[in-house]
Amino acid sequence: MSMMNIFNVAGSAVSAQSQRLNVVASNLANADTVAGPDGSAYKARQVTFQTQLMGTMGGDAATAGVTVSNISEDQTPGRRVHDPKHPSADAEGYVTYSNVNAVEEMVNMISASRSYQNNVEVMNTAKSLLLKTLQMGN
Amino acid sequence: MLDRLTSSIDFHGQALSLRAERQRLIASNIANADTPGYVSRDMNFAQALKDATGSQALRVGTTGRLDTTQTGHIAGSGATPGQANLQYSSVSQTSLDNNSVDMDRERASFVDNAVKFEATLRFINGNVRTMLDAIKGQS
Numbered sequence: 299m300s301m302m303n304i305f306n307v308a309g310s311a312v313s314a315q316s317q318r319l320n321v322v323a324s325n326l327a328n329a330d331t332v333a334g335p336d337g338s339a340y341k342a343r344q345v346t347f348q349t350q351l352m353g354t355m356g357g358d359a360a361t362a363g364v365t366v367s368n369i370s371e372d373q374t375p376g377r378r379v380h381d382p383k384h385p386s387a388d389a390e391g392y393v394t395y396s397n398v399n400a401v402e403e404m405v406n407m408i409s410a411s412r413s414y415q416n417n418v419e420v421m422n423t424a425k426s427l428l429l430k431t432l433q434m435g436n
Numbered sequence: 437m438l439d440r441l442t443s444s445i446d447f448h449g450q451a452l453s454l455r456a457e458r459q460r461l462i463a464s465n466i467a468n469a470d471t472p473g474y475v476s477r478d479m480n481f482a483q484a485l486k487d488a489t490g491s492q493a494l495r496v497g498t499t500g501r502l503d504t505t506q507t508g509h510i511a512g513s514g515a516t517p518g519q520a521n522l523q524y525s526s527v528s529q530t531s532l533d534n535n536s537v538d539m540d541r542e543r544a545s546f547v548d549n550a551v552k553f554e555a556t557l558r559f560i561n562g563n564v565r566t567m568l569d570a571i572k573g574q575s
Contacts, residue, residue, distance in 0.1 A: 300456045300460055301456045301459060304460050304463040307460065307464050307467045308463055308466070311467030346472070349468055349471050360460060360461050360477070360522060361464055362464040364467050364468050364471050410470075413469055413470055416469070416539065417466060420463050420467075423546065423547075424463065427459070427550060430557055434557060434564075435560070435561060436561070
């Protein structure tokens with residue numbers, strides 16, 4: 299049943315997108331964290347998607363799922379604010395915040411949520427088609 | 437005799453499995469909508485169906501099917517029908533990550549294919565019902 303593979307494909311995409319949503323959530327949660335005792339603040343994380351061939355006999359080119367190949371940290375320096383009274387201020391009176399860009403993360407979140415919905419709809423359609431196929435000849 | 441009874445259903449059966457194949461293909465495209473470098477693919481359905489149901493002798497290589505050179509030979513259907521008809525879809529709007537999935541087009545193709553899949557199913561059901569009615573007669 300080749301249609302059964304649709305659930306694997308769309309399922310892999312759904313889990314990859316939910317991982318992306320997770321990363322976005324942790325980035326947004328840490329948007330305002332300041333540098334700790336070690337001097338480095340939270341670094342924004344980003345997922346990278348990769349095509350994963352699946353299906354019978356070692357993967358056939360027509361059945362391509364998706365997987366998260368790695369999660370990378372954004373290495374740009376964090377925002378520095380002059381606030382000498384802040385308990386985490388360094389010797390020069392600067393506080394280092396995390397390098398999360400809230401606007402970018404919101405866009406990322408909407409994109410992930412749209413892709414998630416698309417894949418759920420794919421699964422629903424495949425399910426109803428399969429159910430109708432099962433009732434063939436009735 | 438039985439062959440003639442089911443030949444029409446055979447045709448729709450081939451069409452149904454090709455539709456399932458195409459559905460899977462479009463699902464892969466939608467799943468990889470955010471994968472960098474992924475190239476969207478689609479199937480030339482008319483050609484694939486012609487290849488899968490054609491009665492003339494077909495050469496191995498162009499379609500992946502077995503050649504029939506004598507009258508007694510049975511035309512082998514390739515393991516994956518339509519595999520030879522996979523084509524890359526052209527990019528309508530280029531993106532920075534070289535991904536060529538156009539979500540609007542894929543969604544439209546997906547729904548289109550789902551409707552045609554159901555249509556094929558109804559053809560099969562109608563055929564089966566006709567045959568059953570003929571077998572049962574007036575009872």
